[in-house]
Amino acid sequence: MAEWNEKPYRADQIFTWVYHQKTVDFDAMTNLSKSLRQHLKDYFHMGFPRIAQKTVSADGTIKYLFQLEDGENIEAVWIPDNRRKTLCISTQVGCRLGCSFCLTATLGLKRNLTPSEILGQYMAVNRDLPETEQVTNVVVMGMGEPLDNYDSLVAALRLMVSPEGLRISNRRITLSTSGLVDKIKKFQAENIMVNLAVSLNATEDATRSKIMPIDKKYPIAVLLDCLRDYPLKRKRRLTFEYVLLRGTNDSHEDAVRLARLLKGIPCKVNLIPFNRFEGADYEAPSEEALLDFQNYLISKNYTVFIRKPRGADILGACGQLAAQSLPQAIPQ
Ligand code: SF4
Known part of the structure; x- marks a missing residue:
């Protein structure tokens, strides 16, 4: 102006x-x-990103496939859970971090999203849904590593939380990262104060670097040191995401090591049984291993949730986003 x-x-x-x-x-x-x-x-x-397809899961989860102006596709997933309606949004077309349990990784990185494409997913979904189903919580956890598209992410988050913008409370937004330590440190200084979730997924670098190549650059100790210093508002905690892969990172010894590693960090742990997709090299953990893992952490006074797979029948669950057309989709 x-x-x-x-x-x-x-x-x-x-x-x-x-x-x-x-x-x-x-x-x-x-x-x-x-x-x-x-x-x-x-x-x-x-305008809004065009909703190309909508796929509804048996559990009520809706996967939105958006077509962007240059023809690229991204996905966002709306997950209802009683009064909480969470929208998981994407920040990149594909991803270059190559986590071996993630379908998005198979696309490689095609391009970063602009701030308007990131915000547009939220605005377009709310526009599509009735008043009673409007999004209450946002997780930035869809396709892409958000901190790898730093400037657009920060611009979009500022517009989400600002009183002149979308006025979403920062308590209702969670930013998820695979652990880009330099960017986590930079993000602290932005003072946006959204919740931070970190995908840890292993307790030893030998395993973590195999499933998450970013570990070679930022090993577990470096990542956790940075998180120990992460400024948190009163009563807020970090979240650690841990995708359990049968025979890879789901042993009792892993649970013991994890409890030791996280000592002193105000946090909760989300355990995510692996969500299968075609061509995946991994299996979900057994029910027994999953419960043993959870119970051990609880016995060490951690708050631990098992994340129910939501939308797995429509490839809408964690690690399953690849912006593919599905036969059961409703063309828009
Ligand atoms: S898990 Fe996240 S960071 Fe890793 S490849 Fe998939 S989208 Fe990228």
């Missing part, structure tokens, strides 16, 4: 139209002059 010699409050008015009124039509911005509206139309366009 300054560049166009407009008053600064015009920017506030435009923000209100876009993020509070959710208008996609410059002509609807009736408190702006006709010439400013025309100017905006000449330079910008507004």
Whole structure:
């Protein structure tokens, strides 16, 4: 607005139209002059990512396949759980981190999403859903490593939490990372204060570096040192995600090591039984191993949840996103 010699409050008015009124039509911005509206139309366009397909799981989870303007596809997953409606959003088309248990990794990195494409998933899903089903929580955990698309991620998160933007409480947003230590440190300084979840997935570097190549750059000790210093608001904790792979990282000894490693870090642990996909080299843990793992950690006073696989029948569960068309999808 300054560049166009407009008053600064015009920017506030435009923000209100876009993020509070959710208008996609410059002509609807009736408190702006006709010439400013025309100017905006000449330079910008507004819209939502196109919902190409919607697939509904037997458990009520909905997977949205979005087609972006350049034809690339991404996915977001809406997960209802009583009053909580969580939306898992993507930050990249594909991912370059190559975790061996993740279907997204097989795509490689095609490109980063822009801030509007990240936010657009949230706005488009809410627009598609009835008032009673609107998203209450956001997890940035879909396709891609969010911190590998740092600038767009930060811009999108600022717009999500800002009072002029989408006004989502930072307590209701969780950023998930595979552990890019330098970027975690940089992110601390942004002071956005969303929840942080870290995919640990192993208790020894020999195993972790095999399933998550990023471990070679940031080994477990370096990652945990950085997290010990991570600033947390009162009563907030970090989350450690641990995908259990049968015979790889699900032994009792792993549980013992994990309890030792996390000592002193205010945290909770999410155990995620591996969600199979075609061509995967891994199996889910046995029920026995899963419960033993959980019980041991509980006995050491950790808060531990077993993450129910949601949307696994539509390849919508953790590690299963690859922006593929599915036969049971509803074309939009
Ligand atoms: S688990 Fe996350 S970081 Fe690893 S390859 Fe998949 S999308 Fe990328």
